[in-house]
Amino acid sequence: MKARVSVVVxxxxxxxxxxxxxxxxxxxxxxxxxxxVVDDCSTDATPDVLAEIARAQPRVRVLTRTTNSGGCGxxxxxxxxxxxxxxxxxxxxxxxxxxxxxxxxxxxxxxxxADVTAGRAVRRExxxxxxxxxxxxxxxxxxxxxxxxVTGIEDHPELLWDTLSVxxxxxxxxxxxxxxxxxxxxxxxxxxxxTARVYAARPRIALTDAPVYVWNVRxxxxxxxxxxxxxxxxxxxxxxxxxxxxxxxxxxxxxxxLAEAAQxxxxxxxxxxxxxxxxxxxxxxxxxxxxxxxDYVAGFDKEALAxxxxxxxxxxxxxxxxxxxxxxxxxxGTGRLVELAARPPRLIPPYGTVPPPDLGExxxxxxxxxxEGRIKAGARTRLSLRVHELYGRLAALRPVSLLVxxxxxGTTGPAIGVEGPLIGERSGWTAAxxxxxxxxxxxxxxxxxxxxxxxxxxxxxxxxxxxxRAADGQEARRAAVFRPTGRVLLVQTHVAxxxxxxxxxxxxxxxxxxxxxxxxxxxxxx
Numbered sequence: 001m002k003a004r005v006s007v008v009v010x011x012x013x014x015x016x017x018x019x020x021x022x023x024x025x026x027x028x029x030x031x032x033x034x035x036x037v038v039d040d041c042s043t044d045a046t047p048d049v050l051a052e053i054a055r056a057q058p059r060v061r062v063l064t065r066t067t068n069s070g071g072c073g074x075x076x077x078x079x080x081x082x083x084x085x086x087x088x089x090x091x092x093x094x095x096x097x098x099x100x101x102x103x104x105x106x107x108x109x110x111x112x113x114a115d116v117t118a119g120r121a122v123r124r125e126x127x128x129x130x131x132x133x134x135x136x137x138x139x140x141x142x143x144x145x146x147x148x149x150v151t152g153i154e155d156h157p158e159l160l161w162d163t164l165s166v167x168x169x170x171x172x173x174x175x176x177x178x179x180x181x182x183x184x185x186x187x188x189x190x191x192x193x194x195t196a197r198v199y200a201a202r203p204r205i206a207l208t209d210a211p212v213y214v215w216n217v218r219x220x221x222x223x224x225x226x227x228x229x230x231x232x233x234x235x236x237x238x239x240x241x242x243x244x245x246x247x248x249x250x251x252x253x254x255x256x257x258l259a260e261a262a263q264x265x266x267x268x269x270x271x272x273x274x275x276x277x278x279x280x281x282x283x284x285x286x287x288x289x290x291x292x293x294x295d296y297v298a299g300f301d302k303e304a305l306a307x308x309x310x311x312x313x314x315x316x317x318x319x320x321x322x323x324x325x326x327x328x329x330x331x332x333g334t335g336r337l338v339e340l341a342a343r344p345p346r347l348i349p350p351y352g353t354v355p356p357p358d359l360g361e362x363x364x365x366x367x368x369x370x371x372e373g374r375i376k377a378g379a380r381t382r383l384s385l386r387v388h389e390l391y392g393r394l395a396a397l398r399p400v401s402l403l404v405x406x407x408x409x410g411t412t413g414p415a416i417g418v419e420g421p422l423i424g425e426r427s428g429w430t431a432a433x434x435x436x437x438x439x440x441x442x443x444x445x446x447x448x449x450x451x452x453x454x455x456x457x458x459x460x461x462x463x464x465x466x467x468x469r470a471a472d473g474q475e476a477r478r479a480a481v482f483r484p485t486g487r488v489l490l491v492q493t494h495v496a497x498x499x500x501x502x503x504x505x506x507x508x509x510x511x512x513x514x515x516x517x518x519x520x521x522x523x524x525x526x
Contacts, residue, residue, distance in 0.1 A: 002033075003030065003031060003032060003033025003034070003085060004031050004033070004085055004086050004087055004106060005028070005031050005032050005033065005085055005086075005087045005088065005089065005102050005106060005169070006032070006033060006034045006035070006036055006083040006084065006085045006087070006088045006089075006172075007025035007028070007032055007034075007035045007036070007088070007089045007090075007091055007097070008036050008038065008076060008079030008080060008082075008083065008088055008089070008090050008091065009021055009022060009025060009035060009036065009037045009038070009079075009091045009092070009093055010037075010038045010040065010072055010075040010076055010079065010090075010091075010092060010093065011037060011038070011039055011040065011042065011046055011050075011092075011093035012039070012040040012041070012042055012046070012068065012075075012093075013042045013043060013044045013046060014042070014044075014046055014093040014094055015042075015044050015045040015046045015048075015049045017093055017094045017216075018037070018046060018049060018050065018093040019049060019053060020096060021091055021092070021093045021094070021095060021096055022035055022037060022053055022057075022060060024091075024096035024097045024098075024099075025089075025091060025097055026057060026059060026060070027097075027099065028097060028100075028101060028102035028103070029102065029103060031102050031103070031106055032059065032102060033059065033084070033085050034059055034060075034061055034083075034084065034085065035057075035059055035060045035061070036061050036063060036079045036082050036083065037050055037053075037054075037060060037061070037062050037063070037093075038063045038065065038075040038076070038078050038079045039062060039063070039064045039065065039075075040065050040068050040069055040074070040075045041064070041065045041066060041067055041068040041069075047064065050062045061082070063078055063079065063082060065078065069184070069185060069186070070185055070186030071183070071184075071185055071186045071187045071188060071190060072092070072182070072190050072191075073181075073182030073183045073184050073185070073187055073190040073194070074182070074184045074185060076090055076165075076182045076190075076194075077181045077182050077184065080172075080175060080176075080181065083172050085172065086171065086172055086173070087106065087109060087169050087170065087171055087172060088169070088170050088172050088175075089101070089102070089105075089166070089168075089169055089170075090165050090166045091166060091213075092166065094216055094218070095166070095213065095214055095215050095216050096213075096214045096216070097212070097213060097214070098211040098212055098213060098214055100210070100211075101119065101210070101211070101212040101213070102169070104119060104208060104210030104211075104212070105117045105119055105169040105208065105210065105212065106169065108206050108208055109169055109171070109206065112149050112204070112206045113204060114149060114171070114203075114204050114205060114206035115170070115171045115174040115203035115204045115205070116168050116169070116170055116171070116174075116198060116203045116204070116205045116206070117168065117169040117205075117206045117207075117208065118162065118167055118168045118169075118205060118206070118207050118208070118212075119139075119167055119168075119207075119208045119209070119210040119211065119212030119213070120133060120134070120139045120167065120208075120209060120210065120211050120212055120213075121133075121134040121135075121139075121164055121166065121167035121212060121213035121214070121215055122134060122211070122213070122214055122215065123215045123217050124214050124215065124216050124217060125217050125219070125410070126216055126217060126218050128410055130410040130411070131214075134162070134164060134167070134215065135161045135162040135164075137158050137161055138158055138159060138161055138162045138207070139162075139207075139209065141209075145158070145159070145207045146207055146208065146209045147207070147208065147209070148206075148207060149204060149205065149206045149207075150204075150205050150207075151202065151203075151204050151205075152199070152202035152203070153199050153205070153258065154255060154257065154258060157257070157258055157261035157265075159199065159205075160199075160246075160258065160261055160262050160265050161265060161269065162195070163191055163192045163195050164191055164195070164213070164215075165182075165191045165194050165195055165198075166191075166213050166215075167212045167213040168212075170198075174201070174203060175198075178201040180194070180197045180198055180201055181194070181197070182194045183245065187238075187241075187242070188235070188238035188239075188241075188242065189238055189239050189241075189242035189243075190242070192242040192243060192245065192246050193242055193245040193246060193249060195246075196245070196246040196249040196250060196262075197249055199250070199255075199258070200249050200250055200252070200253035200255060201253075230273075230274060230277060231277075231280070231281065231285075233285055233288050233289060233292075236274060236289055236292060236293075237292060239270060239274075240292065240293075240296050243262070243266050243270065244296075246262050247259045247262050247263060250262060259301075259304075260301050260303045260304040260307060261304075261307060262304075263300045263301060263304035263307075263308075264304045264305075264307035264308040264312075267297070267300070267304070267305075267308040267309070267312040267313075267315070267316065268308055268309050268312050271293070271297070271312065271315060271341070272312070272315075272340075272341035272343075274289070275315070275334075275337045275338055275340075275341035276338060276341045276342070276498055277497070278334045278337070278338055279334075279338060279497035279498060280497050286327060286334060287326060287327065290319070290326065290327045290334070291325075291326075293319055294319045294320055294324070294325075297316050297319055297320065298319075298320045300316070309345075309366075310358045310359070310361055310362055310366070311340045311345040311368055312340075313357075313358060314340055314356055314357075315337055315340050315341070317357075318336060318337060319337075335348075336348065338498050338499075339370075339469075339498075339499070340368070341498075342467055342469075342498055342500070343467060344366075344368070344465055344466060344467065345368045346368045346369060346370045346371075346466065346467070346469065347368040347369075347370065347390065348370055348469075349370065349388050349427075351390075351391065355391040359390075359391065359393070363462070364397060364455075364457065364460075364462040364463065364464050365462060365463065365464060365465065367390060367393060367394075367464050368390070369387065369388065369390055369394065369455065369464050369466050370387075370388045370390075370466070370469060371385055371386065371387050371388070371402070371453055371455075371466045371467075371468050371469065372385065372386045372388070372468070372469050372470070372471035372472075373385045373386075373451065373468040373469070373470065373471060373474070373501050374470075374471050374474050375474070375477075375493045375501065375503065377437065377477070377479040377481065377491040377493065378437065378479070378481060379436070379437060379438075379481055380434045380435065380436055380437060381434065381435050381436075381437045381440070381491065381503070382432065382433075382434050383404060383432065383433050383434070383435075383451070383468075384430070384432050385402060385404070385420075385430065385431045385432070385433070385453070385468065386428055386429070386430050386471065387399065387402065387422060387428050387429040387430070387431070387455060388427065388428045389427050389428050394429075394455070394464075397457040397460070397462075398457055398458040398459070399422050399429055399455050399456065399457055399458075400421065400422060400456055400457060400458050401419050401420065401421050401422055401431070401455075401456045402419065402420055402422055402429075402431040402433075402453050402454070402455060402456070403417055403418075403419045403453060403454045403456060403463075404417065404418050404419070404420070404433050404451065404452075404453045404468070405417045405451075405452050405453065405454070406435065406440070406449045406450070406451055406503070407449065407450050407452065408442070408447050408448065408449055408450075409448040409449070409450055410448070415452075416435060416439060416440070416449075418433045418434070418435050419433070419456075420432055420433040422455075437481050437489055437491060437505070438483060438489070440489075440491075440503065440505040441489055441505055441507040442505070442507060443507050444507060445506075445507070446504055446505070446506045447504070447505045447506075447507075448502060448503070448504050449502065449503040449504070449505065450467075450500070450502060451467075451468040451500075451501050451502065451503065452465065452466065452467050452468060453465075453466050453468055454466070467500055468500070468501045469499045469500065469501060470495040470499050470500070470501040474493070474495060474501070475493075475495060476492065476493060476494050476495055477492070477493045478490065478491070478492045478493075479491045479492075487507065489505055489506070489507055490505070490506040491503065491504070491505050492504040492505075492506075
């Protein structure tokens with residue numbers, strides 16, 4: 001069988017992980033004719049590790065740079081230039097290819113005559129191992145493009161949400177003929193621009209539901225990856241520079257509609273991602289972030305704003321309002337943005353007398369309703385909830401009950417659901433539900449429960465999903481619950497930086513030790 005695929009692995013000072021990455025490439029089988037490892041002038045033991053691998057594995061070829069490039073684009077370009085097979089994949093040294101990735105992608109590429117064949121990537125949180133599917137609207141179960149082939153993406157702007165370069169098999173000649181490369185040098189978020197260049201070249205793209213790539217997320221690493229350095233203001237500048245490169249690339253290709261869709265995607269995804277973290281940032285960061293963001297989004301096309309979600313438009317209005325050169329304190333400034341960036345978004349009372357623009361565009365499932373909750377822990381944990389009216393929209397729908405769902409973070413297990421009737425009161429409704437605290441225990445480990453709810457209405461199957469927000473005055477509290485078996489449950493009511501209400505339940509001595517260990521690690525990081 002003739003080898004058809006090269007895997008380009010880039011590495012820098014990653015002696016700990018590069019062997020696993022290379023092994024995952026070699027394990028793809030005989031279709032992989034070469035694994036090209038580009039060492040970006042490592043100063044640790046990486047060169048020695050690579051030399052040992054190359055001696056033992058004839059398919060491994062090491063390219064060593066004599067100067068560090070400062071980014072990921074230049075070493076990837078070096079690898080691309082050295083490829084000697086018809087197809088190639090990119091792989092970072094701290095990630096792995098999923099087993100059978102090449103076996104799944106290559107037949108599709110050859111059968112469908114695809115220049116690019118894309119599959120599923122997952123973000124794997126380590127050490128816990130929780131996995132999240134990347135670009136769910138493109139690769140999630142039932143996504144309309146799975147199993148299809150598209151030529152260019154002008155009719156499929158949802159593909160702009162897939163900015164990864166590493167979950168795709170490329171036809172080498174296509175990249176070279178169209179001169180598609182990564183940005184060189186110390187350019188961060190280089191995947192954004194490379195992928196835009198690929199899309200701008202109007203490739204024939206095949207999409208599959210095959211698992212292809214495992215993106216390892218190591219939040220506790222000594223040297224976090226670029227995507228995890230969001231606490232640095234420079235990271236936001238780099239992301240904006242990359243996004244600007246995306247828009248410019250699409251415009252230069254005459255894809256003006258896609259450029260507007262890329263701006264809308266920035267408002268609906270990139271902007272909320274950073275807004276949600278503002279409560280964790282110091283005042284100097286927030287002030288600098290506000291100025292950078294205000295200057296950038298003020299130049300967006302009006303057509304792009306029209307494509308964005310209504311709540312994203314509200315964030316832009318808050319950022320670019322006359323006189324809003326600095327964020328106002330509290331709910332009037334970044335606090336309001338944080339609430340609009342919640343998942344799903346919420347509009348916090350008190351409200352003005354005039355509804356915000358475009359509120360009428362939203363159906364029940366999109367209404368930015370606020371549901372506030374208080375928790376009292378005991379043998380049965382009680383949640384007292386208040387649903388706030390929203391300019392008369394809820395009253396017109398006639399809310400009748402609230403289905404509260406507790407979902408354990410980091411697992412795929414079913415939610416614990418409990419429903420309570422809604423009782424009308426001034427400017428809203430209230431409900432109370434209870435859940436057996438023992439049902440929240442997960443023997444010997446700490447279970448973290450996110451609290452969401454769905455508002456149910458009379459005479460319709462439509463629902464409004466919400467994230468339960470901690471009521472004003474609700475603070476973090478701890479309680480001990482003694483079970484008849486003699487075991488003790490430690491229950492912590494936690495208020496997230498964005499005011500989401502969360503429950504942590506530690507079962508027994510081991511659970512308590514893990515809680516204490518987690519608190520100690522957080523203290524040491526401060």
